[in-house]
Amino acid sequence: MPTRRSAAALALAVGLVVIAGGTAGLLLTRHSTPAMRPAAAGVAALPAPTGPIVAPPQSAAPKPVAAPVSLTIPLIGVQTRLITLGLTPAGGLQVPSSTAVAGWYTGSPRPGAIGSAVIVGHIDSLSGPGVFYRLSELAVGDKVYVRRADGTLVEFRVTSVRTYLKDGFPTEDVYGPVPDPELRLITCGGAFDAATGHYLSNIVVYATEVS
Secondary structure: OOOHHHHHHHHHHHHHHHHHHHHHHHHHHHHOOOOOOOOOHHHHOOOOOOOOOOOOOOOOOOOOOOOEEEEEEHHHOEEEEEEEEOEOOOOOEOOOOOOOOEEEEOOOOOEOEOEEEEEEOOOEEOOEEOOOOOHHHOOOOOEEEEEEOOOOEEEEEEEEEEEEEHHHOOHHHHHOOOOOEEEEEEEEEEEEEOOOOEEEEEEEEEEEEOO
């Protein structure tokens, strides 16, 4: 016949099991909440350009422009400073360490100079939406503004919004030479693979300078 002490110990053990089960349930609930993703792992998988990223020089030397410092997209509520990004040791495109800011890839032209200027941002993270969470909502004709270090403001208008599966990312179209000042805004998107913690696609917004 069990003693009073052993009965108390058994009750305590059962209580701990119940508590542990409740905690596990909370964790599962948190992980299944929509829009709460790991930190935009898809953006980190972007390939870096493998060829020239600016058009061949014209007969007249182009006027130099100042470095970009901020990005504004009124339609989707984006107002962010721009950090500088390079390449990772593995040769991939760096991404911002924070989901709250976007970054300009310094291997691309400065916005407003001839060529495809590249700006990258996260879509979301475990803490909520990132700076480019609504990037896919942009449409042809929408306005994008980049402020530069000398105070000048360059205006772009969206010409296309595309979604590409990662294994079909069009490196040449995104990074390749163009004859006029253009802009590429890049984030991850499409379906989210919970098993790998990656989005399956990338969203690319193409825009051309009009200012």
